[in-house]
Amino acid sequence: MADPNPSDSRILRIWDSFKSRIPEIWSSISVPVVAVIISLLIGAIILLISGSNPLRAYGALLEGALGDAGGIRRTLEKATPLIFSGLAVAFAFKAGLFNIGAQGQLIFGALVASIVGFGISGIPAIIHVPLALIAGATAGALYGAIPGALRTFTGAHEVITTIMLNYIALNITDYLANGPLKDPTPGNIVARTPKIFDSAVIPDLPFIEWLPLGFVVACLMASITWWLLWRTTLGYEIRTVGQNPNAARYAGMRVAQTVILTMVISGLLAGLGGAVETQGIVYRFQPGFNVNLGFDGITIALLGKTSPFGVIPAALLVGAMRAGASQMQFRADVATEIIDVIQAIILFLVAADMIIRWIIRQRAAAGDGISLSSGWGSNS
Amino acid sequence: MKKLFFSTAVMVLAMIFIVACGGGEESAAEGDCSSEEVFCVGLVTDVGQIDDKSFNQSAWEGVQAAEAELGAQIDFVETKDATDYLANIDLFVEQNYDVIVTVGFALGEATAEAAAANPDIKFIGVDQFQVEPVGNLAGLIFNEDKAGYLAGALAAMLSDSGTIAAVLGTDLVPPVVAFKEGYEAGALSINPDINLISTYHPGGLDVAFTDPEWGASTAAQAMDQGADVIFGAGGITGNGALIEVAGSEGTFCIGVDTDQWETVPEAQPCLVSSAMKLITPGVLGLVTQAQEGSFPSGNFFGEVGLADFHEFDDQVSQDIKDTLSDIETGLGDGSISTGYSP
Structure with missing residues (x-):
């Protein structure tokens, strides 16, 4: 009864607890934020040296990315596949696995979603859209299972196997798109599958023109991934395996199963990203599209500090830069390569920090045998 | 932690300063494209x-x-x-x-x-x-096949060994296939027994045209197998093949798309001509x-044709030039078919 205004004090308490967490929050986002600022600064210097006006260039970039509903939609559309591939890489990272294969898993997801999209007709969108999405996600999951199984049963390092599997995926999908699955439309000479039926196209949300539904799905998957990692037994096992597989084994966890399952879920996320790209943006599978989306996932995961919710702002940042790049070239006559430069510097700064911390952790862990994240050929 | 805050703030200020200095002059006003006069x-x-x-x-x-x-x-x-x-x-x-x-x-x-x-x-x-x-x-x-046909005929007439090669971008891109089919048909029209080594890049669209190392090693392999004229058709990949051939005495190379004498000067020691699309x-x-x-x-x-022979002009005999101009006429009036259909 001493407190005359209980609701005020509750707000104060929340504010206090928030305030007490500011240093913690800052310490987790400081590196990426500083990296972005330094990179934009270096980008501005490069623009100045090359005789452009950085203010105009960044202004046009911003306008192209966020200037109107169309720009915002473009930004969100660019960010969507990056969220998926970023989640895929970040998720595997939690188990100490470096999934370089998101690209292969993503294009298989994109291809299989397109097959379901153009191969099945006469079913309503409410069934067709999720069916194709699930098919794409499943394809990615199965393709992700391969390096997981190879890692578990033969000890083949997932970095090597996923890189090789990327080439296999690339060539198989190229072959299919230019061979058995080639668009038979008269006069078509392009290697691509037929267009998916309208019933498989991810519909727009009513009234909210600037918000692609695929982006909503991506954010939903980020939440689910977070929940899986931090609120379930499986997530606990995955994180334990990532931190110390020996301890996990000693505690009675099935490390082999966890590794495979992690790669399956990682592949599922990448495959779903490919499916969303096919059903929301490209409307068919075509070689030359989806290029690098999976590899960009590594950038996004690092920039997002391998946190499911960190992946979203990271993808939005990169997505916005890409969405505005054309506008920047058109209005300010600046070569779009400057975007790649800025992005590379961001990644370099963030990764350098991660590498340093990783080395510190490895040093600390040295002597206690194998660790899944201990890199090249050190598997017992 | 304070240090980090401080350095960040300094950087933000520095950035604003730089950006502000860069501001000011705007580019000259451009015409309004919607008006009748401005094209x-x-x-x-x-x-x-x-x-x-x-x-x-x-x-x-x-x-x-x-x-x-x-x-x-x-x-x-x-x-x-x-x-x-x-x-x-x-x-x-x-x-x-x-x-x-x-x-x-x-x-x-x-x-x-x-x-x-x-x-x-x-x-x-x-x-x-x-x-x-x-x-x-x-x-x-x-008609890339016609340009390829001319290149193939030229290659067959220049070859002493009876083996010629083509280093190609991916068959995912139809014009590349047209170049290759035309090249082979043109060569066979001159010498039905000629030995053809045509190799497509095995990678996807993202690498097939940007892999000069593969182009170079494929060209070297073809030369090992006796090829003495090599057609490089596949962007930077093809350019890699041309440059590789340039380092080998007595072997000719043929470029693609544009007159590569101008665009790939490193290939000049071997570049006898290019199968051009006059874009x-x-x-x-x-x-x-x-x-x-x-x-x-x-x-x-659009028109296609062979580029100028440049410094190889005296090595290409009048006979060859006459044959090429006959073929060009034949391709133009339809009396010669390359046999390629997309």
Whole structure:
């Protein structure tokens, strides 16, 4: 009864607890934020040296990315596949696995979603859209299972196997798109599958023109991934395996199963990203599209500090830069390569920090045998 | 922690300072493309650079010629991501450009869509075959097989060993297939017993045209097998083959698309000619027709041919030159067929 205004004090308490967490929050986002600022600064210097006006260039970039509903939609559309591939890489990272294969898993997801999209007709969108999405996600999951199984049963390092599997995926999908699955439309000479039926196209949300539904799905998957990692037994096992597989084994966890399952879920996320790209943006599978989306996932995961919710702002940042790049070239006559430069510097700064911390952790862990994240050929 | 805050703040201030210093002068006011008097021509590249010494550059040179000859106001946008084709075309549409040139068969669908939505704007699609002609869209296409046929005939006549090779970009791209089929048919027309080594790049679209190391090693392999004339058709991959051949005495190479004597000077020691698609005059011609109001729709065939022999002129005998000009005539009037159909 001493407190005359209980609701005020509750707000104060929340504010206090928030305030007490500011240093913690800052310490987790400081590196990426500083990296972005330094990179934009270096980008501005490069623009100045090359005789452009950085203010105009960044202004046009911003306008192209966020200037109107169309720009915002473009930004969100660019960010969507990056969220998926970023989640895929970040998720595997939690188990100490470096999934370089998101690209292969993503294009298989994109291809299989397109097959379901153009191969099945006469079913309503409410069934067709999720069916194709699930098919794409499943394809990615199965393709992700391969390096997981190879890692578990033969000890083949997932970095090597996923890189090789990327080439296999690339060539198989190229072959299919230019061979058995080639668009038979008269006069078509392009290697691509037929267009998916309208019933498989991810519909727009009513009234909210600037918000692609695929982006909503991506954010939903980020939440689910977070929940899986931090609120379930499986997530606990995955994180334990990532931190110390020996301890996990000693505690009675099935490390082999966890590794495979992690790669399956990682592949599922990448495959779903490919499916969303096919059903929301490209409307068919075509070689030359989806290029690098999976590899960009590594950038996004690092920039997002391998946190499911960190992946979203990271993808939005990169997505916005890409969405505005054309506008920047058109209005300010600046070569779009400057975007790649800025992005590379961001990644370099963030990764350098991660590498340093990783080395510190490895040093600390040295002597206690194998660790899944201990890199090249050190598997017992 | 305070230190971090401080350094961040300093950096933000420094950035604002730099940006502010850069501000100020604005570029000269440009004409309004929506007015009758101002004739605006925009170009959208395929994924790649405007100065790629090949395709995009040739088309852009055609647009630049339109600036010089027709007084057009011109601009370009480089595509970085294949999902941006339509968005990049729309940048010009929003500014009411009169003519929009899109480069590469991959932009065909987006170009057709934009042409249907904007009937007042003329579209030129380089390398885009038109199945159903749209009134305001002309596809500038080339008979690559004919250019390849000429190159193959030249290669067969120059070869002493009876073995010739082709180092090619991916068969995912139809013009590359046309070059290869024409090349082989042309060579066989001169020497039915000739030994042909044609190799496509095994990778996907993202690497097939940008892999000079593969081009070089494939060319070296072909030379090991006795090839003494090598045709490099596949962007930077093909250029890698040309440069490799240039380092080997007594072997000829043939370039592709443009006169590569100019674009790949490193290949000059072996470069006897190039199988050219005359993109620049084709684009200029169509832009001119657009301005004059006689814009054609459907497919418009640009010219193909062999580039100048440059310093190899005295090594190519008059007999060979006569045969080539006969073949060119034959290909033109249809009495010679390359046997290629897409």
